[in-house]
Amino acid sequence: MQEILDDIVATIGSSTERGRVADYIPELAGVNPQQFGICVATVDGQLFSAGHSQQLFSIQSISKVFSLTVALGKLGDGVWKWVGREPSGDPFNSIVQLEHEHGKPRNPFINAGAIAISDAILMKHLPREALAEILSFVRFIADDESICFDDKVAKSELETGERNRALAHFMAAYGIIKNPVDYVLGTYFHHCAIAMNCQQLARAGLFLAGDGRNPVTGVRVVSASRARRINSLMLMCGHYDGSGEFAFRVGLPGKSGVGGGILAIAPGHASIAVWSPGLDDVGNSKLGSQALERLVMKTGWSIFA
Template sequence: MRIDHYDDFDWQGLLDSIGADIAPLLTHGEVANYIPALAAVDPESFAMAFVNLRGETFTTGRASTPFSIQSISKVFALILALELEGEALWDRVGREPSGTAFNSIVQLEEDHGVPRNPLINAGAIVVTDSIVGHCGESTAIARLLAFIRKAANSLGPRIDMKVAESEEAYGDRNRALAYFMKSFGILKEDVPIALKAYFQQCAIAMSTVDLARAGLFLANGGTDPATGLELTTKTRTDRLNAIMMMCGHYDMSGDFAFSVGLPGKSGVGGGILAIIPQVGSVAVWSPRLNQAGNSLAGTQALQWFSERSQVTLF
């Protein structure tokens, strides 16, 4: 990938073409109706935003509309937890692809309570448990939200308490995962405390533009190219991008890597964040999901984005 090839690339034209071509797919797939608050969104919404390292922003669709980023929050939580706990975090969570559903209990039992990676639910609960342990119950989520707002350079990201309450009311599978890990000593905090923080983390809402902007430091070695703030180290950025490539789409991570060829993380709210190292960050939102819980139209939009711009890493 030649970086200078993109200096004068027509990014707006690319997004406009994707926005037009994606329309027939917006009726395919199903919204995440097992969380009632997510089922209430307009299922045919679509938005896409790309921010390059110059800070230029290009959009199509409802790019300023906030939506629940759900599991995409796991990316930012992992960075924060590593900043707080360091490499010792890896003693409690692995770095291997799961190959199973994001809320699998069977795999967790086979692995003696150690989650396969930090981007499945069990692993993300461990990450949130780490943040609570270092920041305290009352300030853990405020600290994470502040980090996301700093990365987005926006006060727009917020906790959608209606979604958080819905997550908590219908979160029995996550409770089962958490208590199972607690029995192995993997979780250090009380389960209700760790899960309350986790449910609020998953309920973070932000626009597609803010999400793309928040991922920009991951395309620039951990430093925000606009503000000069170092949000994490280059080494951790490289490692996180690798984990996103291998594990960011649950049991369809390999398929996403094959078809899109970029590090990415999905959420059952219909969002996907993808990183193009040394070029920029792209986010897409379309609530209808495929069988693995990833945005159906969003995945296709990112495949077109990658193919038509040739930003694929492979």
């Protein structure tokens, strides 16, 4: 495995076609696009990494997997009153479908869906309470108390997130959003601004590779059926309007973030985190996707194998 990761860093990691960083978020615009890291956490407790695997980055929409898991733990299948379970086929920040579908987001991984999930988690509480719950959960599944919010990134998103404000107000008009919009957006922007490195992120995803149980600690995080459903949503919806292409090329459940990270799950085998800040045309890590495609070719971990 270490040889595979070293080869990926030596080949894909040295590419000059790296995509474009998410410059619409000022704090992310200055991230060095030459960085590239990858980590594989296996279900038998081994950890393999290469490149800039210990460099912290903003996980952005990868956090939507964790906030969804928290919401499912609080509300169970009641979550689906807030969001649907279908691929969107549209950009992550699109407002078009909301109008056609009476304000209910298509799935929990597009921006509108994650904002609705943030509203569900709030349950009339203050944002700091909901954020403490989300951060505590992420620290628990990663077994790392050092994980924190990047307040500079959160502030940057608060100052520039007009499209997300439009989504939230539109949903509030349809009664999907129940809490004050500012509370919901404060929760959403901050959980997207959680900072992790590839090693922490790979460990955090292990429960999804282990049928809901962290195979290293032995602690059950969610039921086996819930883990499979989260993985299925990641496969169908985890890369926005690039989800089909990712499933076609990589063949693993995965969730991307505009910070350049991707969390991918090889059920029964491993949790994989890759980070390269440059994005492709639909907002997914350009080199990260290529790296995962190469990893799956070398390991045979595709769920379609």
